[in-house]
Amino acid sequence: MATCLTDTFFPDTARAVVRLLERLDCAVEFPAAQTCCGQMHYNTGYRRQATTLARRTARTFDGYDAVVAPSGSCVGMVRDLYPGLHRSTRSVAARTYELSEFLVDVLGVTDVGAYFPHRVTYHPTCHSLRMLGVGDKPLSLLRAVRGLDLEELPGQTECCGFGGTFAVKNAETSTAMLADKMRNVLDTRAQVVTAGDNSCLMHIGGGLSRLNTGVRALHLAEILASTEEEPWAATR
Incomplete structure (x- = not known):
């Protein structure tokens, strides 16, 4: 499940997920009928519309062993909130995983054969940290990447200020939170800031x-998909 934001604005992340999972011997399919998970609608009070999208998502991903998404927020929506919207969504909720969860908990790997010779800092997004409880799984994956110099992010558990429509409705507060996050990123002297959600990275x-x-924002999947044979060429 690419998620609508990634599919629209950051397709390189979706391609990276496919390359990474195929390298780990997974058979990957991209159902073309997929669209928004409904999180934006649900968060702004449009429960009926969110339910329609949830049921569509359940139909689209019916029959797959696992649904993997490069977004803690979308996975949180599917796994934690779908079951309360409609009974037909419970099966897909039980089979949906955030990328780092799937790699570590389901495939049982931390070393995915990646090579990324850059100084990196990691921002744990709110949904992955608090809603899904992915813990240090992304850090375990990053520590196993050859050539990568991982710098701890000060104030890492603090929100970046995006919060979906929060950034629009509370722009001044969001901007102040972003300023704090950027200052912490810059304090690490990292070349790259990474996370498991393109919304936060955006x-x-x-x-x-x-x-x-000069600091680049790059999704965790793109770092993990990078190899010595395929030198990193971030375009953001």
């Missing part, structure tokens, strides 16, 4: 870009 990366910091 927010953080946009701020870093506007300030001409």
